[in-house]
Amino acid sequence: MSASRRPIRLALADRGIDGVTLLVLPAALFVVLLFIHPFLYGLLLSFTPKEGGWLGNYTRFFSDPYMYGTIWLTLRIALPVTLLNIALSVPVAMQVRHMKHQRLLTTILVLPITLGTVLVAEGLLNYLGPQGWLNRTLMLVGLIDRPIRLVHNYWGVFISLMITGFPFTFLLTLSMISGIDPALEQAAATLGARARHRFRHIVLPLVLPGLAVTFCLAFVDAFSVFPSAMMLGAPAGETRVISFAAAQAAFEQYDYSYASAIAMIMAAVQFGFVGLVLMARGLFYTGPADGGKG
Amino acid sequence: MESALERLWRTLVWAFVIFLVINVIAMIAAVVVNSFGTRWLSSWLPAAFTTRWYVSAWKEFQLSDVLLVTFQIAGSVVVISALIGVPAAYALARRDFPGKPLVMVLFLLPLLVPPITFGVPLATVLYKVGLAGTMWGVIVANLVPTVPFTVILMIPFIEQIDPKVEAAARVFGAGTGRLFLHVLVPLLVPGILAATLLAMVRTVSMFELTFLTAGPSSQTLVVALFYSVFAAGVRAGQSIDAMAVIYMLSTLIWLVVALRFVNPTQIVARVKKAPA
Structure with missing residues (x-):
C-alpha cells in the first residue's frame, strides 16, 4: 500500500x-x-432586476441621463487628475532620486495616504475655505482680491485627489526610477548626452511600461473616488460620481440588484481603461532596467 | 556643466515640491489649530486657545466606545491576516508549483481593485448571510484586502532568509510546525511587525469597506468622522476637528513605529534592494 x-x-x-x-x-x-x-454573485444579481427582463438594470441605467451621466462626471475628475499626477511625478522623481534626505520627503508625502481621504477632505474644508489659509495667502500676496471658491465644487475634489494621488504616483515612480542602473546614464553622459537627452532616450523608454501600470493603479483609484466627492464636492451636482450613485441605490433605495449593476458598470469602465493602457504598453520595451548585471 | 535652462528647470521642480509639502503640512495644521481654537472667523489664527473641544468631542461622539470598537476590529484583522497570510507567503516564497502565477494574481486583485468597487457586492453578500452591521462583518470585509496585503508584503522578507537555515532545522528533525515556531518566526519578526503595523494603519483608515458594512455599533473612527462632517451644522466644527486629531493620532502612532522597519516607498511599492 x-x-x-x-x-x-x-x-x-x-x-x-x-x-x-x-x-x-x-x-x-x-x-x-x-x-x-x-x-x-453581484454580477448574477445585477441580471435579476426588481422589474423588467434580465437586462432591466442596465437599460434603466443607460436610459436615465442622471445615472449614465455619472460615468462622464467621474471621468472628468479622474482622468485629468491621474495624468497630471503622473506628469508631475516623473520630473520630481528625477530630481529627488539623488537627494540626501530623501526619507524626510517621502515620509511627509506618505502622510496623506496614511491619513486617508476622509481626513484630507476634512482638512481641506478648513484650508481651502473662503477664510482658509490658502485664500488668505493668495489675497495677501495680491494674486486675487476676493476669496476664490475651492470647496463644494469640482476643484475641491480635484485638489483632494491630487493631495492623496500625487504621493502615490510619485512613490511608485521614484521606486522605478531608482531601480535604473546609474551606469546606463553615466555611459550616455560620457558620450556627451545632455540631461534632457539622457532622460528622453534612456530613462523615459525604461520607465514607460512602469508608468503605464502606475497610470492604471492611480486611475482606478481616482475613478472610485467616494468620500471626498461627498464631503468636498457637490454630490447632487457636478461631482455626482458613480460610486455615490451605487451607494445611493444600495443604502437609500435598498435595491441591491441595481446597486450591483452600477458597481459592475463601474468595474467595466475601470477594466476597460486598464485593458486599453496595457494593450498600448505592449508597444513599449519591457526588458530589464538594471544593465544586465543580474 | 549645467546650462541656465537646466538650472531653471531644477528650480521649478523644487519650487513645486516645496509648495506641495507646505500645502500638506498646512492642511494638517489647520485641523490641529482649529481643534484648539475658541472662535476662528476671518483671521489668521483663532481668537484664543482651549482644550474644551476635546472634552466635548469625547462625550458627544462617544469616542471611548468608538475607539474601543476601532481597535477591536483592527486588532482582530491584523492577527487573523498574519495567521493565514504568513504561511501563504512562505509557501509562495519557497515552492514553485503549477498554477502559482494564477495564485499570485488572485492575491494581487483585491489590492488593485478599489474597495468601493468590490465593496458593494461584498456588502450585499454579507447582508444576505446576516454578517453586515455586526463587528464580525466589518472584520471580514477588512480582511479582504489585508490578507493579500500581508502575503505580498511578507514574500520578500521570507526570500531573504537563507534556505540552508531551514534545511539544517529539517536535518535535526523539525517538522513544519516547529520550523515555523522556532526558526522562521524569530527570524521574521521585523517583517511580521512591518506587515502587522501597516495592516493596522490600513484598517484604521479604511473608510469604504467599513462604511459599507458597519452598523451603528460597529462604526470605526473614520466612519464616525465622516458622518459627523456630513451632518455638520449640528455640531461645532472645532469638536469635529478634535475628533479628527484623535483619529490622526490613532493612525500615525502605528505609522511612526512601522517606519522603523520599512521605507516609506515600500508602503505603496515593493522596492528592489540595490545589490551590495
Missing part, C-alpha cells in the same frame, strides 16, 4: 506540491470566498 502511495507523493513533490505548498490554501480560499464569490 505504501509502495503505491509513495510515488504519488514524490511525483507531486517533484512538481512543487507538498505539505508546505498547502499552506497557501487558507489564504487563497479566503480570497476566493470573499472576493471572487461576491463579485460573481
Whole structure:
C-alpha cells in the first residue's frame, strides 16, 4: 500500500506540491470566498432586476441621463487628475532620486495616504475655505482680491485627489526610477548626452511600461473616488460620481440588484481603461532596467 | 556643466515640491489649530486657545466606545491576516508549483481593485448571510484586502532568509510546525511587525469597506468622522476637528513605529534592494 502511495507523493513533490505548498490554501480560499464569490454573485444579481427582463438594470441605467451621466462626471475628475499626477511625478522623481534626505520627503508625502481621504477632505474644508489659509495667502500676496471658491465644487475634489494621488504616483515612480542602473546614464553622459537627452532616450523608454501600470493603479483609484466627492464636492451636482450613485441605490433605495449593476458598470469602465493602457504598453520595451548585471 | 535652462528647470521642480509639502503640512495644521481654537472667523489664527473641544468631542461622539470598537476590529484583522497570510507567503516564497502565477494574481486583485468597487457586492453578500452591521462583518470585509496585503508584503522578507537555515532545522528533525515556531518566526519578526503595523494603519483608515458594512455599533473612527462632517451644522466644527486629531493620532502612532522597519516607498511599492 505504501509502495503505491509513495510515488504519488514524490511525483507531486517533484512538481512543487507538498505539505508546505498547502499552506497557501487558507489564504487563497479566503480570497476566493470573499472576493471572487461576491463579485460573481453581484454580477448574477445585477441580471435579476426588481422589474423588467434580465437586462432591466442596465437599460434603466443607460436610459436615465442622471445615472449614465455619472460615468462622464467621474471621468472628468479622474482622468485629468491621474495624468497630471503622473506628469508631475516623473520630473520630481528625477530630481529627488539623488537627494540626501530623501526619507524626510517621502515620509511627509506618505502622510496623506496614511491619513486617508476622509481626513484630507476634512482638512481641506478648513484650508481651502473662503477664510482658509490658502485664500488668505493668495489675497495677501495680491494674486486675487476676493476669496476664490475651492470647496463644494469640482476643484475641491480635484485638489483632494491630487493631495492623496500625487504621493502615490510619485512613490511608485521614484521606486522605478531608482531601480535604473546609474551606469546606463553615466555611459550616455560620457558620450556627451545632455540631461534632457539622457532622460528622453534612456530613462523615459525604461520607465514607460512602469508608468503605464502606475497610470492604471492611480486611475482606478481616482475613478472610485467616494468620500471626498461627498464631503468636498457637490454630490447632487457636478461631482455626482458613480460610486455615490451605487451607494445611493444600495443604502437609500435598498435595491441591491441595481446597486450591483452600477458597481459592475463601474468595474467595466475601470477594466476597460486598464485593458486599453496595457494593450498600448505592449508597444513599449519591457526588458530589464538594471544593465544586465543580474 | 549645467546650462541656465537646466538650472531653471531644477528650480521649478523644487519650487513645486516645496509648495506641495507646505500645502500638506498646512492642511494638517489647520485641523490641529482649529481643534484648539475658541472662535476662528476671518483671521489668521483663532481668537484664543482651549482644550474644551476635546472634552466635548469625547462625550458627544462617544469616542471611548468608538475607539474601543476601532481597535477591536483592527486588532482582530491584523492577527487573523498574519495567521493565514504568513504561511501563504512562505509557501509562495519557497515552492514553485503549477498554477502559482494564477495564485499570485488572485492575491494581487483585491489590492488593485478599489474597495468601493468590490465593496458593494461584498456588502450585499454579507447582508444576505446576516454578517453586515455586526463587528464580525466589518472584520471580514477588512480582511479582504489585508490578507493579500500581508502575503505580498511578507514574500520578500521570507526570500531573504537563507534556505540552508531551514534545511539544517529539517536535518535535526523539525517538522513544519516547529520550523515555523522556532526558526522562521524569530527570524521574521521585523517583517511580521512591518506587515502587522501597516495592516493596522490600513484598517484604521479604511473608510469604504467599513462604511459599507458597519452598523451603528460597529462604526470605526473614520466612519464616525465622516458622518459627523456630513451632518455638520449640528455640531461645532472645532469638536469635529478634535475628533479628527484623535483619529490622526490613532493612525500615525502605528505609522511612526512601522517606519522603523520599512521605507516609506515600500508602503505603496515593493522596492528592489540595490545589490551590495
